[in-house]
Amino acid sequence: MKLAVFGAAGRMGAAVVRLASEGGDLVVGAAESPASPLLGRDVGELSAVGHLGVAITADVDAALLGAEAVIDFSTPKATPQVAHAVKLARLPWVCGTTGLDAAANKALDDAAAVAPVLWAANMSLGVQVLAELVREAVRRLGPGFDVEIVETHHRQKVDAPSGTAKRLAEAVHEGRGGLREVTGRDGLVGARRHDELAVLALRGGDVIGDHTVHLLGEGERLELTHRATSRDLFARGAITAARFLAGKAPGRYRVADVVAGRG
Numbered sequence: 001m002k003l004a005v006f007g008a009a010g011r012m013g014a015a016v017v018r019l020a021s022e023g024g025d026l027v028v029g030a031a032e033s034p035a036s037p038l039l040g041r042d043v044g045e046l047s048a049v050g051h052l053g054v055a056i057t058a059d060v061d062a063a064l065l066g067a068e069a070v071i072d073f074s075t076p077k078a079t080p081q082v083a084h085a086v087k088l089a090r091l092p093w094v095c096g097t098t099g100l101d102a103a104a105n106k107a108l109d110d111a112a113a114v115a116p117v118l119w120a121a122n123m124s125l126g127v128q129v130l131a132e133l134v135r136e137a138v139r140r141l142g143p144g145f146d147v148e149i150v151e152t153h154h155r156q157k158v159d160a161p162s163g164t165a166k167r168l169a170e171a172v173h174e175g176r177g178g179l180r181e182v183t184g185r186d187g188l189v190g191a192r193r194h195d196e197l198a199v200l201a202l203r204g205g206d207v208i209g210d211h212t213v214h215l216l217g218e219g220e221r222l223e224l225t226h227r228a229t230s231r232d233l234f235a236r237g238a239i240t241a242a243r244f245l246a247g248k249a250p251g252r253y254r255v256a257d258v259v260a261g262r263g
């Protein structure tokens with residue numbers, strides 16, 4: 001597949017460029033922020049796959065020339081701009097950027113009116129299965145079990161809680177209605193309320209992404225954990241998703257659709 005990669009010089013973008021090139025896909029466009037000191041540099045050389053003849057650009061439309069799909073791990077601020085270009089080019093768009101605000105979410109919806117769009121906070125199959133297990137565990141254990149989600153990420157991560165933690169919270173809500181989310185506790189907060197669902201973030205070191213859903217009952221507790229040990233996991237998932245979207249009708253898709261081969 002011919003791919004355009006947004007956030008191409010970032011941690012995830014570099015992994016996408018490397019894995020796509022190693023897997024026989026062609027990176028034909030590489031976009032970065034207008035302020036990036038890496039504009040003009042060859043994206044293959046930056047991703048340690050050797051010269052690809054593709055210069056990093058801040059020109060979104062130029063980055064899409066000749067591409068068959070877009071893979072985007074950049075920033076929420078860039079999402080409306082990517083959406084605009086995707087709409088004009090009517091290209092499949094895999095977006096893994098997290099911390100999206102209302103404008104970015106609307107941009108995804110707008111693009112999905114004319115192109116197939118898959119946004120996921122976590123591109124891994126393991127997290128998709130974890131979410132399904134969490135929904136089922138919460139449903140079966142019932143209100144006698146308190147639910148708390150703890151996520152850990154590297155010190156550079158800018159948004160909290162992580163998109164994956166929010167996805168897992170969504171799975172908890174699907175399993176039990178009426179819960180109220182709490183993202184921190186400080187001072188005399190009183191006893192834990194029955195309807196709380198805490199989503200807590202730890203930051204430090206080079207942790208790629210750990211998520212644990214704690215189910216805390218009387219005399220027993222369950223801990224359902226996913227640990228990412230390599231960014232390649234997410235990059236591979238995004239490339240698989242791009243292949244899945246090729247030829248699909250416009251609309252929003254999820255990793256669950258890729259797993260089920262639906263659409």
Ligand SMILES: NC(=O)c1ccc[n+]([C@@H]2O[C@H](COP(=O)([O-])OP(=O)(O)OC[C@H]3O[C@@H](n4cnc5c(N)ncnc54)[C@H](OP(=O)(O)O)[C@@H]3O)[C@@H](O)[C@H]2O)c1
Pocket residue numbers: 006007008009010011012013031032033034035036037073074075077078081095096097098099120121122123124234
């Ligand atoms: N869905 C998943 O499975 C998954 C997995 C891991 C990470 N993520 C998410 O993916 C995003 C990127 O993560 P990361 O660790 O790769 O971060 P990162 O290393 O900071 O990379 C983001 C890149 O996007 C660039 N950028 C900023 N504005 C841009 C624009 N207008 N156009 C194109 N590129 C632009 C940044 O450039 P500057 O540094 O110059 O601003 C940076 O190089 C985050 O939201 C993260 O939470 C998702």
